[in-house]
Amino acid sequence: MSIKENVDYIKSELSSEEKLLEGFVKSERFFKKYKNLLIALVVAIVLGSIFYVVKKSFDESNKYESNLLLNSYLEKGDEKALEDLKNKNKNLYEVALYLKAKKDEKSVEISLPILKELLEFELAKKDSNLEALDKLSMKGDFLLKDYALFNKALILTNEKKYQEAKDTLAKISNDSRTIELVNLLNHYLLTK
Template sequence: MSLKNDIEMVKEELTSEEKFFEKAVVTEKFVKKYKNLMIGSVVVIVLLVAGNITYTINKQNTIDAANETLEELQKDTTNQTTLARLNSLSPALHDVWVYSQAVASEDLNTLDTLKDSKAALVADLASYTLAQSSNDLSKLEAYSLKENAIYKDLARVQAAVLLLNSGKIDEAHSKLSMISIDSALSKTATALMHYGVK
């Protein structure tokens, strides 16, 4: 019995070793066949990671340089070289700076140039400031009709006040009725609706 068991054990061991070698040969063939592809994949992954790290570091350096340039501008607001450098580093931050200076100095020409800014917030604020400062009904209406206007309801209130002052009460009420109940200006609009009622 033990001889028979020994023979069975040897057969099983040989079968398992044979399977192991068979798998090793298949693996070796696979590695030889796809070696270049695997090496290429590893190289591509390493290059992507290195590129991403480089991009992140470069972007952070640009942000830091833009912030330093902005600090320089705060010290000397008339330095055109620093302003040009800020524009090259961060056009959006440049437009914010120019907008803040234009509002402070009430420079309508500069605000007019900022209406087309690529910084959406600056473009919207410049458009509103121009319409509001001009007291022009058509400009306020045009601004309030913009889809994503930030101060849409405020422009409507200001347009309604202009209409009320010129005696056009029905048109003013029409403007005020466009203001949503959820708006922060809804109470103001309601109060103005009673103005001029006889």
């Protein structure tokens, strides 16, 4: 190797070491400049993680206690458990109210839309209330829309209003899960 190549090699080595040292100095300046912010960020992440774990544990405990209260109410009829459930878990409290109202066949004020509609459906079906069944079946997002229409048709058939029953069954789509029941009732209505 020539002396010139050796000198170039040494220059390139020194240049790369200078760059490394320069990068180290820049990162040290950055750390000094944002030291408090970086420490605050690390502390926030640690505290956030601890809060998340504690909250998740608390929620699991609350869910378990709520289920125990619901079971106590359902099995023993414990009204104190129902009141405690109202304070602990509003949704399970509403489920308990729905189950009680369904059992007693009475209306009760429920704020959960699905349970409210199911209770209205159960009461309308029990009372053979065509108007209430019709109102429920007109809701586009009602869970049991087709089943409500089928029950309306069944009530109309029992009242010997065969054409109205046929018209109601025609509103049920062919891809409905109730189509087998619809076909059976339509078969019966062919002779009427």
